[in-house]
Protein backbone atom coordinates (compact mmCIF):
# COMPACT_ATOMS: atom_id res chain seq x y z
CA UNK A 408 0.00 0.00 0.00
CA UNK A 409 1.20 3.46 -0.85
CA UNK A 410 -0.42 6.86 -0.78
CA UNK A 411 0.26 9.28 -3.60
CA UNK A 412 -1.21 12.65 -4.44
CA UNK A 413 -2.79 13.17 -7.85
CA UNK A 414 -4.44 16.48 -8.77
CA UNK A 415 -4.59 17.39 -5.09
CA UNK A 416 -6.35 14.13 -4.21
CA UNK A 417 -4.69 11.63 -1.89
CA UNK A 418 -5.00 8.19 -3.43
CA UNK A 419 -4.13 4.95 -1.68
CA UNK A 420 -2.81 2.43 -4.14
CA UNK A 421 -2.18 -1.25 -3.67
CA UNK A 422 0.78 -2.56 -5.64
CA UNK A 423 1.36 -6.16 -6.60
CA UNK A 424 4.65 -7.21 -8.15
CA UNK A 425 3.79 -10.37 -10.06
CA UNK A 426 6.36 -13.00 -10.92
CA UNK A 427 7.61 -13.00 -14.47
CA UNK A 428 8.46 -16.66 -14.56
CA UNK A 429 6.32 -19.03 -16.56
CA UNK A 430 5.80 -21.48 -13.68
CA UNK A 431 3.95 -18.83 -11.63
CA UNK A 432 1.60 -17.87 -14.44
CA UNK A 433 -1.51 -19.49 -12.92
CA UNK A 434 -1.14 -17.31 -9.82
CA UNK A 435 -0.15 -14.21 -11.78
CA UNK A 436 -3.27 -14.34 -13.92
CA UNK A 437 -5.43 -14.20 -10.81
CA UNK A 438 -3.98 -10.78 -10.02
CA UNK A 439 -4.97 -9.43 -13.44
CA UNK A 440 -8.65 -9.84 -12.64
CA UNK A 441 -8.53 -7.34 -9.79
CA UNK A 442 -6.16 -4.85 -11.38
CA UNK A 443 -7.18 -1.37 -12.46
CA UNK A 444 -3.74 -0.39 -13.73
CA UNK A 445 -0.87 -2.47 -15.06
CA UNK A 446 2.78 -1.71 -15.80
CA UNK A 447 4.20 -3.90 -18.50
CA UNK A 448 7.90 -3.89 -17.75
CA UNK A 449 10.86 -4.95 -19.84
CA UNK A 450 14.56 -4.54 -19.20
CA UNK A 451 16.34 -2.21 -21.65
CA UNK A 452 19.42 -4.43 -21.40
CA UNK A 453 17.46 -7.48 -22.54
CA UNK A 454 16.01 -7.76 -26.05
CA UNK A 455 14.33 -10.97 -24.91
CA UNK A 456 12.35 -9.20 -22.19
CA UNK A 457 11.21 -6.65 -24.78
CA UNK A 458 10.05 -9.44 -27.11
CA UNK A 459 8.07 -10.87 -24.21
CA UNK A 460 5.92 -7.75 -23.90
CA UNK A 461 3.61 -8.93 -26.73
CA UNK A 462 2.84 -12.05 -24.73
CA UNK A 463 2.15 -10.00 -21.60
CA UNK A 464 -0.18 -7.75 -23.53
CA UNK A 465 -2.17 -10.68 -24.88
CA UNK A 466 -2.41 -12.18 -21.37
CA UNK A 467 -3.60 -8.86 -19.98
CA UNK A 468 -6.16 -8.54 -22.77
CA UNK A 469 -7.42 -12.00 -21.95
CA UNK A 470 -7.47 -11.89 -18.16
CA UNK A 471 -7.66 -8.28 -16.99
CA UNK A 472 -10.88 -6.27 -16.77
CA UNK A 473 -11.82 -4.43 -19.95
CA UNK A 474 -11.09 -0.87 -18.78
CA UNK A 475 -7.70 -1.66 -17.24
CA UNK A 476 -5.11 1.07 -17.79
CA UNK A 477 -1.68 0.08 -19.05
CA UNK A 478 1.72 1.74 -19.24
CA UNK A 479 4.83 0.35 -20.90
CA UNK A 480 8.05 0.60 -18.91
CA UNK A 481 11.63 0.09 -20.06
CA UNK A 482 13.44 -0.42 -16.77
CA UNK A 483 17.17 -0.40 -15.92
CA UNK A 484 17.68 2.84 -17.83
CA UNK A 485 20.85 3.30 -15.75
CA UNK A 486 22.43 0.36 -17.60
CA UNK A 487 23.16 2.43 -20.72
CA UNK A 488 26.34 0.50 -21.55
CA UNK A 489 24.35 -2.77 -21.68
CA UNK A 490 21.41 -1.35 -23.62
CA UNK A 491 19.88 -3.75 -26.19
CA UNK A 492 16.54 -2.02 -26.67
CA UNK A 493 16.48 1.51 -28.08
CA UNK A 494 14.27 4.13 -26.49
CA UNK A 495 12.50 4.54 -29.87
CA UNK A 496 11.67 0.81 -29.89
CA UNK A 497 9.91 1.27 -26.56
CA UNK A 498 8.12 4.37 -27.80
CA UNK A 499 7.08 2.60 -30.99
CA UNK A 500 5.68 -0.43 -29.16
CA UNK A 501 3.81 1.77 -26.69
CA UNK A 502 2.33 3.72 -29.61
CA UNK A 503 1.16 0.50 -31.29
CA UNK A 504 -0.66 -0.51 -28.14
CA UNK A 505 -1.90 2.99 -27.34
CA UNK A 506 0.01 3.13 -24.06
CA UNK A 507 2.12 5.78 -22.37
CA UNK A 508 5.80 4.93 -22.14
CA UNK A 509 8.56 5.62 -19.62
CA UNK A 510 12.12 4.52 -19.27
CA UNK A 511 12.78 4.06 -15.57
CA UNK A 512 15.49 3.06 -13.17
CA UNK A 513 14.85 1.57 -9.78
CA UNK A 514 18.51 2.32 -9.01
CA UNK A 515 18.56 6.05 -9.78
CA UNK A 516 14.81 6.57 -9.19
CA UNK A 517 14.39 7.83 -12.75
CA UNK A 518 10.69 8.27 -13.60
CA UNK A 519 9.48 6.03 -10.78
CA UNK A 520 7.25 8.62 -9.15
CA UNK A 521 6.19 10.00 -12.54
CA UNK A 522 5.06 6.61 -13.88
CA UNK A 523 3.13 5.72 -10.72
CA UNK A 524 1.45 9.12 -10.70
CA UNK A 525 0.55 8.81 -14.38
CA UNK A 526 -0.94 5.33 -14.01
CA UNK A 527 -2.97 6.44 -11.00
CA UNK A 528 -4.15 9.48 -12.96
CA UNK A 529 -5.26 7.24 -15.85
CA UNK A 530 -7.13 4.91 -13.48
CA UNK A 531 -8.87 7.86 -11.83
CA UNK A 532 -9.81 9.33 -15.20
CA UNK A 533 -11.22 6.01 -16.39
CA UNK A 534 -13.12 5.64 -13.14
CA UNK A 535 -14.58 9.14 -13.47
CA UNK A 536 -15.65 8.45 -17.06
CA UNK A 537 -17.33 5.25 -15.97
CA UNK A 538 -19.13 7.08 -13.13
CA UNK A 539 -20.18 9.93 -15.45
CA UNK A 540 -21.54 7.35 -17.89
CA UNK A 541 -23.49 5.64 -15.13
CA UNK A 542 -24.79 8.99 -13.87
CA UNK A 543 -25.92 10.07 -17.34
CA UNK A 544 -27.61 6.74 -17.91
CA UNK A 545 -29.30 6.91 -14.50
CA UNK A 546 -30.51 10.46 -15.05
CA UNK A 547 -31.74 9.56 -18.56
CA UNK A 548 -33.65 6.67 -17.13
CA UNK A 549 -35.07 8.93 -14.44
CA UNK A 550 -36.08 11.53 -17.02
CA UNK A 551 -37.72 8.84 -19.09
CA UNK A 552 -39.58 7.52 -16.09
CA UNK A 553 -40.79 11.04 -15.23
CA UNK A 554 -41.87 11.59 -18.82
CA UNK A 555 -43.80 8.37 -18.83
CA UNK A 556 -45.44 9.39 -15.58
CA UNK A 557 -46.34 12.80 -17.05
CA UNK A 558 -47.81 11.14 -20.12
CA UNK A 559 -49.80 8.94 -17.84
CA UNK A 560 -51.20 12.00 -16.10
CA UNK A 561 -51.94 13.76 -19.40
CA UNK A 562 -53.98 10.83 -20.50
CA UNK A 563 -55.92 11.47 -17.29
CA UNK A 564 -59.36 10.17 -16.51
CA UNK A 565 -60.93 11.94 -19.50
CA UNK A 566 -58.57 10.28 -21.96
CA UNK A 567 -58.11 7.01 -20.23
CA UNK A 568 -60.07 4.06 -21.44
CA UNK A 569 -63.35 3.65 -19.62
CA UNK A 570 -63.45 0.87 -17.20
CA UNK A 571 -67.10 1.40 -16.41
CA UNK A 572 -69.70 1.73 -19.19
CA UNK A 573 -72.67 2.61 -17.09
Ligand SMILES: Nc1nc2c(ncn2[C@@H]2O[C@H](COP(=O)(O)OP(=O)(O)OP(=O)(O)O)[C@@H](O)[C@H]2O)c(=O)[nH]1
Pocket residue numbers: 424425426427428482483484485486511512513514515
Ligand atom coordinates in the same frame (compact mmCIF):
# COMPACT_ATOMS: atom_id res chain seq x y z
N1 LIG B 1 20.71 -1.71 -12.74
C1 LIG B 1 19.46 -1.92 -12.39
N2 LIG B 1 19.12 -3.10 -11.82
C2 LIG B 1 17.81 -3.29 -11.47
C3 LIG B 1 16.80 -2.30 -11.69
N3 LIG B 1 15.63 -2.79 -11.26
C4 LIG B 1 15.87 -4.03 -10.78
N4 LIG B 1 17.17 -4.33 -10.92
C5 LIG B 1 17.84 -5.57 -10.55
O1 LIG B 1 17.34 -6.62 -11.37
C6 LIG B 1 17.24 -7.85 -10.66
C7 LIG B 1 15.82 -8.39 -10.76
O2 LIG B 1 14.95 -7.53 -10.07
P1 LIG B 1 13.52 -7.99 -9.62
O3 LIG B 1 12.87 -6.83 -8.95
O4 LIG B 1 13.62 -9.26 -8.85
O5 LIG B 1 12.85 -8.26 -11.02
P2 LIG B 1 11.44 -8.92 -11.31
O6 LIG B 1 11.08 -8.58 -12.70
O7 LIG B 1 10.48 -8.56 -10.24
O8 LIG B 1 11.78 -10.45 -11.24
P3 LIG B 1 10.71 -11.65 -11.32
O9 LIG B 1 9.61 -11.28 -10.37
O10 LIG B 1 11.51 -12.83 -10.88
O11 LIG B 1 10.24 -11.72 -12.71
C8 LIG B 1 17.68 -7.53 -9.24
O12 LIG B 1 19.02 -7.90 -9.12
C9 LIG B 1 17.55 -6.02 -9.13
O13 LIG B 1 18.46 -5.46 -8.25
C10 LIG B 1 17.21 -1.07 -12.27
O14 LIG B 1 16.44 -0.14 -12.51
N5 LIG B 1 18.55 -0.94 -12.62
